[in-house]
Amino acid sequence: MTTQQNEQPRYEKDMPFRELADTFERIEVITSRTQMTVLLVNLFKKTPPEIIDKVVYLLQGRLWPDWKGLPELGVGEKMLVKAIALATQSRESEVESLYKSLGDLGKAAEKLKAKYEEKLKKGAMSILAFVPAKKELTVGQVYETLSRVALATGEGSRDIKLKLLAGLLSDASPKEAKYIIRFVEGRLRLGIGDATIMDALAIVYGGGAHARPIVERAYNLRADLGHIAKILATQGLEALKGIKPQVGIPIRPMLAERLNNPVEILKKVGGDSFVEYKYDGERAQIHKLGDKIWIYSRRLENITHQYPDVVDYARKYIKADEAIVEGEIVAYDPDTGELRPFQELMHRKRKHDIHIAIKEVPVKVFLFDLLYVDGEDYTLKPLPERRAKLEEIIEQTETFQIAEYIRTNDPDELEKFFFKAIEDGAEGVMIKALHKNAIYQAGTRGWLWIKYKRDYKSEMIDTVDLVIIGAFYGRGRRGGKYGALLMASYNPDKDVFESVCKVGSGFKDEDIDKLPEMLKPYIIEHKHPRVVARMKPDIWVTPALVAEIIGAELTLSPLHTCCLDAIKPGVGISIRFPRFIRWRPDKGPEDATTSQELLEMYKRQLKKLSE
Numbered sequence: 324m325t326t327q328q329n330e331q332p333r334y335e336k337d338m339p340f341r342e343l344a345d346t347f348e349r350i351e352v353i354t355s356r357t358q359m360t361v362l363l364v365n366l367f368k369k370t371p372p373e374i375i376d377k378v379v380y381l382l383q384g385r386l387w388p389d390w391k392g393l394p395e396l397g398v399g400e401k402m403l404v405k406a407i408a409l410a411t412q413s414r415e416s417e418v419e420s421l422y423k424s425l426g427d428l429g430k431a432a433e434k435l436k437a438k439y440e441e442k443l444k445k446g447a448m449s450i451l452a453f454v455p456a457k458k459e460l461t462v463g464q465v466y467e468t469l470s471r472v473a474l475a476t477g478e479g480s481r482d483i484k485l486k487l488l489a490g491l492l493s494d495a496s497p498k499e500a501k502y503i504i505r506f507v508e509g510r511l512r513l514g515i516g517d518a519t520i521m522d523a524l525a526i527v528y529g530g531g532a533h534a535r536p537i538v539e540r541a542y543n544l545r546a547d548l549g550h551i552a553k554i555l556a557t558q559g560l561e562a563l564k565g566i567k568p569q570v571g572i573p574i575r576p577m578l579a580e581r582l583n584n585p586v587e588i589l590k591k592v593g594g595d596s597f598v599e600y601k602y603d604g605e606r607a608q609i610h611k612l613g614d615k616i617w618i619y620s621r622r623l624e625n626i627t628h629q630y631p632d633v634v635d636y637a638r639k640y641i642k643a644d645e646a647i648v649e650g651e652i653v654a655y656d657p658d659t660g661e662l663r664p665f666q667e668l669m670h671r672k673r674k675h676d677i678h679i680a681i682k683e684v685p686v687k688v689f690l691f692d693l694l695y696v697d698g699e700d701y702t703l704k705p706l707p708e709r710r711a712k713l714e715e716i717i718e719q720t721e722t723f724q725i726a727e728y729i730r731t732n733d734p735d736e737l738e739k740f741f742f743k744a745i746e747d748g749a750e751g752v753m754i755k756a757l758h759k760n761a762i763y764q765a766g767t768r769g770w771l772w773i774k775y776k777r778d779y780k781s782e783m784i785d786t787v788d789l790v791i792i793g794a795f796y797g798r799g800r801r802g803g804k805y806g807a808l809l810m811a812s813y814n815p816d817k818d819v820f821e822s823v824c825k826v827g828s829g830f831k832d833e834d835i836d837k838l839p840e841m842l843k844p845y846i847i848e849h850k851h852p853r854v855v856a857r858m859k860p861d862i863w864v865t866p867a868l869v870a871e872i873i874g875a876e877l878t879l880s881p882l883h884t885c886c887l888d889a890i891k892p893g894v895g896i897s898i899r900f901p902r903f904i905r906w907r908p909d910k911g912p913e914d915a916t917t918s919q920e921l922l923e924m925y926k927r928q929l930k931k932l933s934e
C-alpha cells in the first residue's frame with residue numbers, strides 16, 4: 324500500500340490531524356456547552372489561520388457548505404469495509420463481524436488498526452527490521468484526500484475512491500481512523516452547533532464576546548462559516564465588520580412570526596404596513612452576476628438546476644449587473660393565469676426530465692425583497708427603500724412580478740385582503756413593518772414580518788352543482804375562446820343566484836372548444852336581474868346551465884356573494900382551487916346547490932388546522 328504522505332502535497336501552514344481527533348474524543352465525553360466552547364477555543368488557538376476554514380467544515384461534519392452543490396462523499400458501507408480491510412490487512416469478513424458486534428464501523432476500524440500496528444511492532448522487534456517512522460497525518464491532508472474522494476465521479480471513480488480512502492486509513496492512527504470513518508459515514512454526530520463554533524471564533528479571533536454579534540451578522544450575510552472564520556482569522560474583526568453580501572453566496576433568510584388577529588398584528592408592526600400575499604410555493608433567493616444566475620432555497624440548497632425557466636426570467640428581467648432578490652416560485656395554470664397548489668410544484672420537482680416538467684407545471688415568480696444590488700448592501704435599509712429599488716430594477720411580466728400587496732393600517736382592509744389572498748391560491752398574508760428600523764433581519768425570526776394564516780380550514784368532501792352566470796376570455800392555448808366560468812349557487816329565499824367561484828381548471832380541450840356554442844344562446848349584455856355578484860366577467864349569461872364542481876376546500880372571500888355576511892361581515896363563501904367535473908344537463912338552475920347548503924357544508928367541514 325502506498326501511503327498518502329508520499330503522494331500528497333504537504334501544507335506549509337498545517338497542523339496534525341491528531342489535534343482534531345483528540346478534540347472529537349473529548350467532545351464525546353463532556354456534558355456542557357461551556358466545556359464544548361472551551362475545547363473549541365483550545366483547538367482554534369492551535370489552528371493556523373490558513374486552515375481554519377477546513378477545521379470549521381470538518382467540525383460541521385462536511386467538506387463544504389451544502390449550497391455549493393458539490394458532490395457528497397459517495398462512499399457506501401461496503402466500500403468502507405473494503406478500505407478498512409486493505410489498510411489493516413484484514414479480511415472483509417473480519418471487518419464485518421467486528422462491525423456487527425460493536426455496532427460502529429468507526430470503532431471496528433480503530434480496533435483493527437490498533438491490532439495491525441501491534442502486529443507490525445512485534446514483527447519489527449522479532450526480526451529487528453527497520454520500520455521507518457511514520458509522519459503524522461495533517462488536517463490539510465485529510466481534508467484534501469476526502470475532497471478528492473468526493474470529487475471523483477464517473478467511470479473508474481469507485482477504484483479511485485477506494486484507493487484514496489485505504490491510503491488515508493493506512494496513514495491514520497487508530498483513533499484518527501475511527502473519526503475518519505465516522506466522518507465519511509456522515510455519523511460524526513458530535514452535536515456541535517454553528518452557534519458554539521461562532522462563540523469560540525469570537526473569543527479566539529475577535530477578542531471576546533463583544534465580537535460575537537459581528538461574527539453572526541457576517542455569517543447571516545454569507546452562509547458559509549468556514550469562509551467567515553477564514554476572513555476573521557486572517558484579516559481580523561474589522562474586515563468582518565465591513566462585510567457585504569456576495570453574489571453567489573446565499574444570505575440566511577429573514578423569517579416571520581405568526582399572529583392571527585389583524586388588530587394585534589398591526590399594533591405589532593407599528594400600524595402602517597405592507598400586506599402581501601403569502602404565496603404557497605417555494606422560497607427562492609435569486610442571485611445574478613451578469614449572465615450567471617444562482618437560485619437558493621429556504622434551506623439554502625442550490626436549486627438552480629430545478630428551475631431553468633426561472634433562471635431565464637432572472638437573466639432577462641432583473642435590470643442590474645449584480646443583484647440578490649427574494650421571491651416565491653409558484654405553479655400556475657397558463658390557460659387561466661390562476662395559481663396552483665403547492666403539491667403541483669412538488670410534482671414538478673419529482674419529475675426526472677426537467678424540460679417536460681417545465682412544460683407540464685409552468686411557474687411564476689413573485690418577488691418580495693431586494694437584498695443587494697450593484698455593490699450596495701440593502702439589508703440594513705428599511706423595507707420601503709428596498710421595495711422601491713426592487714420595483715426599479717425588475718421589469719415586471721406575467722411570470723416575473725412583484726408580489727401582490729396593499730399598504731394599509733386598517734384591520735378590516737387587512738382582513739379582506741387576507742380572504743382575497745386565500746381565494747387566489749395564497750396561504751394567507753404577510754404583514755411587514757415599514758418604519759425606519761424595518762431592516763432585512765437576515766437569519767432571524769422576528770416581528771418585522773408577521774404571517775397571518777388561517778386557524779380553520781373547511782375541507783371540501785362533496786362536489787357541488789353550480790350555475791354558470793358569466794364567462795371570462797381565455798389566454799394561452801385558450802386564446803380566442805372562453806377560459807373560465809363564473810359560477811353561482813341558488814338562494815331560494817331570495818330567488819337569486821349568488822356567485823361562488825371562478826372555475827378554469829378541470830376542463831378537457833373539447834369542453835373548452837364546445838363552450839362558445841353552448842353559451843351563445845344565453846349571452847346577455849348586462850348582469851342578469853336574478854344574479855348577485857361582485858366579480859365582473861367578460862360576458863354575462865342567463866342562469867341556465869349547471870356544472871358539477873369540486874375544490875380543495877370551502878373558503879371565505881370578499882369577491883363572492885354566496886352567504887354574504889353569514890360568517891363574517893363583508894365576505895361570502897367560495898371554493899379554493901375549484902375544478903370542473905362534468906356538465907349536469909339533467910339539472911335546471913333552481914336544482915343547483917343552494918347557498919344554505921354551502922353554508923352548512925362550510926360549518927360541517929370546518930377543521931382546526933393542526934400545525
Ligand SMILES: Nc1ncnc2c1ncn2[C@@H]1O[C@H](COP(=O)(O)OP(=O)(O)OP(=O)(O)O)[C@@H](O)[C@H]1O
Nearest residue numbers: 578579599600601602605606621651691726753774
Ligand atoms: N410575500 C411574501 N413575503 C415573505 N415570504 C413569503 C411571501 N410569500 C410567501 N412567502 C413564504 O413564506 C415564508 C415566510 O414564513 P416564515 O418566515 O414563517 O417561514 P417558514 O418557517 O418557512 O414558514 P411557513 O411554513 O409558514 O412557510 C417564506 O419562507 C416564504 O417562502
